[in-house]
Amino acid sequence: METKTKEQRHEEYLKKIPEFVLMDDTFMNACFNGQPQLVKTVLRIIMDKPGLIVKSSQIQKVFKNLHGRSVTLDIDAVDENNVEYDIELQQANKGAGPERARFISSIIDANILDPGEDFDKLPETYVIFVTLNDVLKKGQPIYHIRRTIEGSDDVFEDKSHIIYVNSEIQNETPLGRLMHDFHCKKAVDMFNKDLAERVDQLKNTERGNQFMCKIMEELFDDERREIALNLLKLNDYSIEKIASITGLSVEAVKELAEELKPKTA
Numbered sequence: 543m544e545t546k547t548k549e550q551r552h553e554e555y556l557k558k559i560p561e562f563v564l565m566d567d568t569f570m571n572a573c574f575n576g577q578p579q580l581v582k583t584v585l586r587i588i589m590d591k592p593g594l595i596v597k598s599s600q601i602q603k604v605f606k607n608l609h610g611r612s613v614t615l616d617i618d619a620v621d622e623n624n625v626e627y628d629i630e631l632q633q634a635n636k637g638a639g640p641e642r643a644r645f646i647s648s649i650i651d652a653n654i655l656d657p658g659e660d661f662d663k664l665p666e667t668y669v670i671f672v673t674l675n676d677v678l679k680k681g682q683p684i685y686h687i688r689r690t691i692e693g694s695d696d697v698f699e700d701k702s703h704i705i706y707v708n709s710e711i712q713n714e715t716p717l718g719r720l721m722h723d724f725h726c727k728k729a730v731d732m733f734n735k736d737l738a739e740r741v742d743q744l745k746n747t748e749r750g751n752q753f754m755c756k757i758m759e760e761l762f763d764d765e766r767r768e769i770a771l772n773l774l775k776l777n778d779y780s781i782e783k784i785a786s787i788t789g790l791s792v793e794a795v796k797e798l799a800e801e802l803k804p805k806t807a
Contacts, residue, residue, distance in 0.1 A: 551762065555755040559745055562754075564724040564737070565674060565709065567616070570631050572757050573740050574617055575601045581619050583736050585627060587720045588670060588684070588707060595622040605653045613649050626650060626667045631724075638671040643687075643704045651702075666701040672724065676708045683711040683718060766790055770798050 546554075562569035574580055582596040596619050603618040617629040628646060632638040646669050655663060671677070678685050685706040689698040712722040719733040726732045729742035744750035766788045773784045774795070781799065785792045 548759070551759065552755055555758045556751060558758070559751060559754050561727060562745075563727055564741070565631055565633060565672070567631065567633075568758060568761060569744070569754075570616060571601055572744055572754050573737075574599070575757075577740060578619075580736060580740060581617055581629075583734065584617075584629065584720065585619060585621070587716050588629075588672075588705065589668075590717075596620070597622050597624075605649045607649055607652070611645075613646055615646070615650075624665045626654065626665050627670060628668070629670045629672065632671050632673045632677075635673070635675055635677050638673050638677050638706065640704075643669050643671065647702055647704065664701065666703070668703045668705060670705040670707065672707045672709055672721075674709055676710050678706055678708075683708050683713070683715070683721075767794075767798060770795055771802070774799055774802055 564570055564573060578596050578599040581599040582594065585596065586592055586594045599617065599619040601617060603615045604612060605615065606612045615628045616631055617627075619627045619629070621627070628650060630638070630646070647667060650667055650669075651664055654665065655661070676682075685708075687704040687706070689700060689702070690696060691698055707717070707721070709721040709724055712718050712725070723732040723734050723737050726741070729738040729745065732738040732741065744754055767790070770784050770788045770790055773779050773787065779787070781792055781795050784790070785795045788795070790798075
């Protein structure tokens with residue numbers, strides 16, 4: 543792992559900022575972080591519900607699974623009717639497979655109910671993939687997926703929904719214009735004024751640039767910690783060697799090593 547100073551990384555971050563679009567995870571994270579009104583704007587268009595109200599939203603929300611793999615959601619939101627939405631922006635088709643949609647939907651359900659709570663308390667949920675390509679290859683701008691009863695067109699009402707939005711289609715509909723905006727590098731080229739204002743703030747002001755650099759540095763730190771954890775699990779490298787490889791301090795690697803130790807009751 544190439545070691546660079548924080549100042550060198552900062553200069554590189556500044557060069558990357560003009561090239562970002564909303565389909566990039568890093569820029570999406572910055573754009574929607576603490577901006578529930580923008581989450582509302584996106585959901586209103588995708589769901590075709592102009593009156594939809596977002597009660598709460600969170601970026602990069604972690605849903606824990608104590609017995610297996612946890613998941614981090616790009617954008618998690620709840621509306622005024624307690625309907626739960628997860629919006630995933632996917633550059634790669636692999637990340638938008640039906641199995642992943644199933645897993646995300648199931649782990650959301652598992653984290654919503656309290657112990658002993660009745661299953662009929664489960665809210666309606668939507669897992670929404672905004673994809674770079676037409677993953678389902680049917681030429682449609684949006685796909686609504688629900689379970690049906692075989693042998694009929696009757697819907698199996700489990701209140702679970704999966705939606706794929708095909709960002710390749712950028713026509714003159716509200717959804718097509720939103721997908722156009724998701725691919726714009728410049729705020730002046732965007733249709734939606736609220737999204738454009740946020741993009742302009744992040745890309746063309748010093749405060750916005752500093753916020754973007756802070757997020758990229760945090761992601762860089764997360765990547766270093768992940769590499770260190772993987773090296774620790776191999777048991778082939780000393781603490782000092784891992785610190786040298788990742789650029790973390792010896793103390794930071796020791797703390798990660800402590801996290802890997804089994805917890806005693």
